[in-house]
Amino acid sequence: MLEDLKKRVYEANMLLPKYGLVTFTWGNVSEIDREMGIFAIKPSGVDYDKLTPDDMVLMDLNGNKVEGNYNPSSDTATHLELYKAFEKIGGVVHTHSPWATSWAQAGRAIPCYGTTHADYIYGEVPCARCLTGEEFKQYERNTGLLIVECFRDRDYEAVPAVLCKNHGPFTWGKDGHEAVHNAVVLEEVAKMAARCEMINPQVQPAPQELQDKHYYRKHGANAYYGQGK
Template sequence: MNLAELKKIVVEGNKELPRRDLVKYSWGNVSGIDRENKLIVIKPVGIPYDELTVENVSVVDLNGKILEGPLNPSVDLDIHRALYEHFPKANAIVHTHSTYATVLAQLRRDLPCFGTTHADYFAGPVPCVGELTREEVEGKYEWNTGMAIVRWFEEHHVDPAEVPAALSPFHGPFTWGSDVWDAVHKTVVLEEICKMAAAMYSIKDEPAPLPQYMLDRHYYRKHGANAYFTNDDYGSGTMIKR
């Protein structure tokens, strides 16, 4: 994929967020990475989604240096950079403040796998990662926010390609994927399963999670070498063909 194509897809991926009612105003960002040419394309800071174009989207190098675009890149750029540096299979990242995922993040609660909808996309619970220290907040805050996510996956020996999402405490959700549409798709799913979980918690304080054997069956029938349920819109398709 050349840079022009990546810019177009990142612009369209960002515009998908308000279509799916995942953002208000400019509360979120989508980025994509060209690993071969070492470029990141990301939404500029504060721009309304309906004003975003291939002419004003931000292009930066892996160190965050601005290469193209008239506006500064998203203030969350360094979070994206940290994840790209440490999650080599992530080629796109999405961050929102969608209501239900952010509620769990503000409660500092993990999202257990309660049902098969979750298991179709994530091979286990979606974590709410560790809180930042005062020094981390007052220092390289955005970079440290990304590294808190990286640390959780490293410390818990979880493959970020199998659980491609995390909740940043007090902040909100992040998802990543093999391409922009994959990452956006997972953001939509994450918000929906967080909404389901919130309804469950309103009925029962500690609902039982899905049994591991059922979680595994649902996840691996769509992922991995023996997947057989692959003919759906997972990660691409309906959104890109508007």
């Protein structure tokens, strides 16, 4: 069932090594069919060069496996909480891409220093705190809940990325491909922000009006980037 979904999720997963975002199996992409309430996700710990569309695992929003020969990604419970809380998203990505992960390990939000960032992400990329104590018992689920908590006062459509302290990034989008696109953007933005601070330790975030201008150049009713609708 859902052959198209599995194929799309397979292809989106294969973009991770293409864009240099993963080493070994350190990443996963999922995409949801909102009508069915089922999402497809990469199996856990299977090499990218051995993956096939049929290896994708189908899960429902209660965390039950609907179909699949493999165990789903160990991060499945995090994806699930994001789908439940962020109702308009259709795809989720987790990687250990090196620059974004370095910021996550550093425990810092990524400030918006320029238009590369502002074109895709409105304001800083937040850094969710580390889990603690009892939260570790349901590690992956609580990681998802912590991200949701972190976006209580943020617009998850305007900020399609988060860092989890001491761990790494999650990104999302309208489907798996857009979530991967945002993962690539995040890695570029993380790289340039770190170097920017190295070049000028006193650097300040980009002016708010620049951030507004660039974000709304690509998003919302007055967007004029690209070929339109």
